Amino acid sequence: MGYVARFLTVLLLVLTPAPAWATEASRPWTGTWEAAPSGTAPALPGAAIRNVVHLSVGGRSLRLHLSNRFGTAPLRLGAVTVALRHGKGADAEPGTLRTATFRHAPTAEIPPGRDLLTDPVELTVPPAADLLVTVLTPDDSGPATQHGTALQTNYVALVGAGHAADVDGSAFRTPVSNWYYVTGVDVRATGARAVVAFGDSLTDGHGSTHDANHRWPDLLAERDRRLGVLNAGVGGNRLLRDGTGPSALARLDADALDRAGVRVLVVLEGVNDINGNPAATDAAAFADAYRTLVSRAHARGIRVVGVTLTPYGGYPAHTAAREAVRQRVNDFIRTGGAFDAVADADAALRDPADPVRLLPRYDPGDHLHFSDEGMRAVADAVGRALPR
Secondary structure, three states: OOHHHHHHHHHHHHHOOOOHHHHHHHOOEEEEEEEOOOEEEOOOOOEEEEEEEEOOOOEOOEEEEEEOOOOOOOEEEOEEEEEEEOOOOOOEOOOOOEEOOEOOEOOEEEOOOOEEEOOOEOOOEOOOOEEEEEEEEOOOOOOEEEEOOOOOOEEEEOOOOOOOOOOOHHHOOEEEOOEEOEEEEEEEOOOOEEEEEEEOHHHHOOOOOOOOOOOHHHHHHHHOOOEEEEEEEOOOOOOOOOEOEOOHHHHHHHHHHOOOOEEEEEEEOOHHHHOOOOOOOOHHHHHHHHHHHHHHHHOOOOEEEEEOOOOOOOOOOOOHHHHHHHHHHHHHHHHOOOOOEEEOHHHHHEEOOEEEEEOHHHOOOOOOOOOHHHHHHHHHHHHHHOOO
């Protein structure tokens, strides 16, 4: 081939648009939703569980994270489907239901202690969409890995065979308030980045309105729809030792650092250690744990925002001694230099007339968790602190 012919061939290759499938496959994965596994629930053999998950960032294809992390036997998945939600119940938007596959097979088995990703699913999802992830488990596989406080109504078809692919949700008559097996959704999105909100029940959303997506990570996502916000909050979780589920340090990789497209880790964790049995009273232990979290995140190129521990005066476990520990821990978060940035949720939520307590409008009544308005105040404080 002569020089002119070779030049024309190269020019044609450069100018010819890539096929759509090649362009889409080149887009990076970004996490858009997460529910960190928090424990187990009784298995529902033969049932189809329709989980409702609220996305943050959108994309043109997706993949699902499924988990048998706390299971004791292999988990057989008889079918997994995904669809956009129609309305407020269990109905799928017509034309959007897809079958998820695993290495091109419609069924899979997850060994105990393991997680599994689906193949990419070709489905365009807009930002802030509700997605239905339906999991059919034909056998009794023992304890089911779950997220225990979804603050979201999900649905079960107790005789599930054939119903995983239903567009009509009428077979899904039994409501449940936890998420079964599904622990994450990633999308292919250009120009998006993911932020992991890592913490306990304050991040998990306790105190906010059920079925409203008013957890502070949800409200953070509303501020920027190019931001995938992953909620890795687990009610009862602790920083220094196991509580509800593994400790923050033990679950950091699986629930935060290994997630797709993560650029920032936001840490609001420690109050359960102060109130625990035994109570953690050494602020230096908190400092060491925070430094370890930051070091492990930095090794992955992830920046870390520390969030000050919020007031909880009036809560039954609150004492003057524990308040003194909280103040020492907050002094370290603010001035210890461990974090790339600090979100001062304590300053944003405390009552100026009684700084050991939440401002009344931020208090849902238990003096520890946050009302919807309190959740927004935390989201605003974190949003201002996020590295650009």
